Amino acid sequence: MxxxxxxxxxxxxxxxxxxxxxxxxxxxxxxxxxxxxxxxxxxxxxxxxxxxxxxxxKTGSTIPILEHHHDEGHAETAHAVAESGDHHAEETDHEKSDHGNNEHAIEADHGIDPDHFANxxxxxxxxxxxxxxxxxxxxxxxxxxxxxxxxxxxxxxxxxxxxxxxxxxxxx
Amino acid sequence: MSEQLPAIILLAPLFGALLTGLAGNRDHRRCFPILISALAVSFGCAIALLVQVSQSGPIDYFVGGWNTERVPLGVGIQLRIDALNALLLVVITTVALLTAVYSFRRAGEENTEKTPQFYMLFQMLCVGLLGITVTADAFNLFVLVEVSSLTSYALVAMGSKSRGTVAAFNYLIMGTVGASFYLLGVGYLYMQTGTLNMAAIHEILADPAFGKSSTVFVAFILILVGVWIKMAFFPLYGWLPNAYSYCPSTTSCLLAPLMTKVSVYVMIRVMLSIFGADWVFQSLGWSHTVVWLAVIAILAGSVLALAQVELKKMLCYLIVAEVGYMVGGAWLANHWGMVGAIYHILADAFMTLCLFIAANIFIKHCRADRIDQLEGLFKRMPLTSTGFVVGALAMIGVPPTAGFFSKWYLLRGGIESGQWGYVIALLVSSLVNAVLFFRIIEIAYFGKNPAESHDHAHDEDSHQGQAGEATLLGGEGRPATVIPLLITAAIVILLGVFNAPVVEIIQQALEGMPVVGAAAAAR
CATH class of the missing domain: 1.10.287.3510 (Helix Hairpins)
Structure with missing residues (x-):
């Protein structure tokens, strides 16, 4: 059991x-x-x-479509992809991830939280x-x-x- | 222009395939020039890339121009060409070009109504193989493996004998299982690292924390088993002999030298570039087991080859043994073993091509596919037989040929790491090859010549005048089939004579991804 x-x-x-x-x-x-x-x-x-x-x-996430950013559509989707990939690595492996910096920098840039999007x-x-x-x-x-x-x-x-x-x- | 070479090398055969489909259907004669020119462009690119890489180091190419400064590595697909795959590109394009010359008129006879389709598949197979070689993305590798596999299933099934379709079906089932295992392994890697780019995965896995990670372990096992199925490593070889002996002759000349070798390349790439020598040889510690598996593969392949009565089947079982050489060499976990394995990829591609072209000419022109039917061939077709003998000597490992030097490096690696079982297996296998080929040479040289009564049997010129189907018995094959054979034989010898520069390039490649990693060197 x-x-x-x-x-x-x-x-x-x-x-x-x-x-x-x-x-x-x-x-x-x-x-x-x-x-x-x-x-x-x-x-x-x-x-x-x-x-x-x-x-x-991911629990509590939605489809990965960015709604409010029209200016640089392509590049941002790409960011979201890369980030959520990195983020998941963090989830599956709690010990290690040195990708945090990169992620937060991008988050600050565009106000995207990868937690809210499925990978x-x-x-x-x-x-x-x-x-x-x-x-x-x-x-x-x-x-x-x-x-x-x-x-x-x-x-x-x-x-x-x-x-x-x-x-x-x-x-x- | 020159920075676009990694893309052009793939695009030339791709557009060649499309063009063949468009232009070739109306007039089958248009197919051949398109094929040759597409492959010639790729060949030129491969040579240029080899020169460029050996002078100025690895080339990184981002498909679609992804800028690595703005997005992290692993977004978008990267092509990466270092000395190892530059060499392999040259081998693939050379073999493809020689086979293309061989296929002149031959492909038309074998697939009368489907010549354009045959040439399309031919070029798509080249795209797949070249793509596997240049890509630096683990998932992209899977897609290209499937491109090359799907085309090869179709090519094998095009054989006129109905056994070809059955062989193709089994090949398809096994090949799909192999590719699926690979895909699953990549999934586990992605789970752990969050990227698909080989260099990025390697960077993350270099962390010692992953040394004991079971996810990485599972990923490695799945990828390894998948690649082993694709390369017909001994217990998983079941699909190979039938698929390669019942397919059209042009297909067998193209597949036999390339498919298994490219799979061995994938294995080496996965071991050194994705997981890294430290992880594979130190953390996993399987090298003894795999070398013993390779020993079994070598011995089993050789014994099974001895049991065959059909020439092509025998050559197929020898490929199984040769795959054992390369896997064993790669897993010896020392520098010379790896050099030997890589050098053997190059040497074996040309040796196999040489033997397959010769065997196909024998089968076509003498209607002899059994070994005991080859009597008196030397007198009837001296040039073809010479080509065959060169290939045979290289398989045995006689000094001036490439086969000797690859075995030399492999033996050196085996002795250095104390794997005596592997050393003995190599020597036994050479002995078995000697028995096999000298038996054939004896039959062909001293056996009775059933066509002795033909007066023009020795006449060198007779084959040119009567190149048509009428001269099936007596005389050489067509120039279009004999010339590529002789060129291949020359390459086998030249690759042996000039082995020093080739080995230098291989060593340059291994500098970028050392076989004896930092952790091992520190001990």
Whole structure:
């Protein structure tokens, strides 16, 4: 129970990501059907997205959009990104951070408190990772379609049996 | 202009790929000149960068012109070129250019309707590999690893044999697991340090407080396992032999020398530039374990290679053994081991290219993919066989070739750190290579020549006149395939003869990221 209170409940999203990832890995390794393998792959990749999104969360924070500063929009968003990244490092690791100075200087400049904003960087990274995941899935589906055309099956054991017999198109 | 070189080296093949898609579909003959010119631009940039770096030190390039004075390091993407990746850039562009020459007409025959698509993927793969090499951002590295992996899945699947698609599928599953582990590791690093820039991460991790941090430990393990899957380190090599032996011949010439080597580079970069030698070798203290894993990889790769009857499969298992050399060398935790590992990346890229081009010519022109079918090849194609022999001698480690010197440095590193298991494994593996290749050379040189009756078999000029498909038996391959082979063979020898300047550049690179860190030196 102590373990549950101390390690599981406060970090339940991380536990879920581990469980999801293992489900995906299990499907990729043990499933016989190629499409089921790909579903496993997608679950695996989605688990990582969940992990990254969890990193960016802060209690009591809001979406990282600056409302009142119109003059230097780009540079400021960038600052917010960098700061909240640094800030989070402080949170996860209580011992060390020498980035405080930088942070306060910027805060004084623009009146932004990074505590009020969720860290947007992991979210942005995950947009890229989602694109990568979709394209991997696309290539994988195209390849499995081509396998189906050649072997007339998507079951791994049947394909391997056909390869052993020197089945269709398997010239050596 | 010259300060934009790090970007141009990536943009040339990228725009080349787009242009191939636009212009090549109407007329397939337009693809090849675009490919060659794009790669030639990259090659020129790589040479210029190498000269620039060796004269005036590392180059930092901020994509999009982020000003480091206004924003902290790590905002925006940084490209960083030091002596190590400048060397690798030259290797990648050279191999790509030679393979491109080899692919002339060949790619068209292998992918009749999809030549433009093939060349697009070819150039995108180059973008990915060059990008992995130049980037200084841990997440950007992941994206570029996926760019190169996705294109290589598609390239492998383009093989006409249906086994190619099955191999590509397995490769895709394994490759995705590898890349995902890497991504997860980067996530943990980001959690701990709050940045993705390699130099910035390194600066934060240099603090001894992180020496025992379990988050950093988990991050390192995940990244390492991910990269090991990508480079086919022994227990994780399952995808490699089928993927590289059933893909189109041009693809195998491009992938086999580059993919695993670039992954080894990533491992070295992660060890030295992100985590730092102090952390990896002192705090983690795994170097004995990993060197023993490498010993197993070397021996297993060599034994599996002995068991093969197909020439290309045998070469694939040798790659597995070679990856063991490099991982072992990098983890010896001393200067010469690391120099040997880096030098071996360069040497092995050209050795593998040499052997793969030769093997592909044999397979194409003699319809021989089994070792015992290679009888009498020396008489039929003396030039190709010479190229093959040079590659084979380099693999064995015979003195004037590059293979000898890389093994020399690796052995020196092994002896200095007292890893006798590794030293013995290297020697055994050289012996196995000698057995393997001398068996092939014996069959090819002394075996009966089934085409002996062909009168024009020796005629040097005959292949030029009848370069068409009619002369499958007898005579050399086409000049477009033989010339890159001979150039590669020459590079293998020249890289060996002029190893001193190359090693000097490697040592210059290691000055910036010492293998024996400050903490170890103080002991």
């Amino acid at each position: 102590e373990f549950l209170n101390a390690s599981v409940i406060p970090y339940f999203n991380y536990w879920i990501y581990v469980v999801l990832m293992m489900i995906g890995l299990h499907a990729m390794i043990t499933k016989n059907n190629l499409i089921k393998k790909l579903i496993g792959m997608s679950i695996f990749q989605t688990a990582i997205i969940l992990f990254y999104v969890s990193i960016g969360v 947007p960087l992991p979210h942005v990274l995950m947009l890229t990772a989602i694109v990568v995941g979709v394209s991997t899935l696309g290539v994988a589906l195209a390849i499995s379609q081509s396998i189906y055309k050649d072997f007339g099956s998507l079951e791994e054991n049947e394909i391997l049996a056909k390869i052993k017999q020197g089945g269709p198109g398997v010239d050596v």
